[in-house]
Amino acid sequence: MYWEMGAHGRKKKLTAPESVVAIECRDTVAGKTEYKWEKNDLTMLYWLKHLQDIFNYPKIDFIRFVTNSFQFDIDDIKEIFGNTLKIIIGDTGCHVFNQMILERFSPIERLKIMTSDFPNSNVPERILMQNFDGLEIGDMWMETTIMSLDQLLLINSGIDIIRVDGVKATIQFKNDHPLPSLEMFVWFDHCIVES
Known part of the structure; x- marks a missing residue:
């Protein structure tokens, strides 16, 4: 240097x-x-x-x-x-x-x-x-x-929030017409989401 x-x-x-x-x-x-x-x-x-x-x-x-x-x-x-x-x-x-x-x-x-x-x-x-x-x-x-x-x-x-006990949530913004939306998924060990 x-x-x-x-x-x-x-x-x-x-x-x-x-x-x-x-x-x-x-x-x-x-x-x-x-x-x-x-x-x-x-x-x-x-x-x-x-x-x-x-x-x-x-x-x-x-x-x-x-x-x-x-x-x-x-x-x-x-x-x-x-x-x-x-x-x-x-x-x-x-x-x-x-x-x-x-x-x-x-x-x-x-x-x-x-x-x-x-x-x-x-x-x-x-x-x-x-x-x-x-x-x-x-x-x-x-x-x-x-x-x-x-x-x-x-x-x-893709927003992920993690609680102090380790549980994770994902907030997803969708700009679908005509109505934009906000979705929130809380992830537990048994959760599966299909896209």
Whole structure:
């Protein structure tokens, strides 16, 4: 990593890692095998492409932004990792950086956020109104997420609510003409819904 002028001031760039560790685990063999390369001069982009070629898996399933992610240049991250179907935003330490993630990686099919990712813990209406395939809003360690009825009515995405005893409910919005509707399913072990 090195510091360079990036989006919103001086930001760290993703450079060649000092070492790379690959761990191989198999269901049929006990234990694991670890491979380590020291002091390599290959770039982060090279390692990503190399691993994608080895495992024949060219896409990125998700990118998770966590503690101190805001120190890195978002444009550099986007250039190396490209688009992904899912973004997870944890406690990055900067509300402005969180906004930049949403801007740079748009469109996003699945989004997982915490209310604390936004000033005053208010999720912006423009996020709630987007039609995500999946939208998870919650704080770490199963803390309660409070949303007003108006906020719930703005959401255009599959909403799951989990009670403290583990019972799960799903609210589904249907924009069927002429009468849009809201359905709520409470999931018990014996419940099956046909679509």
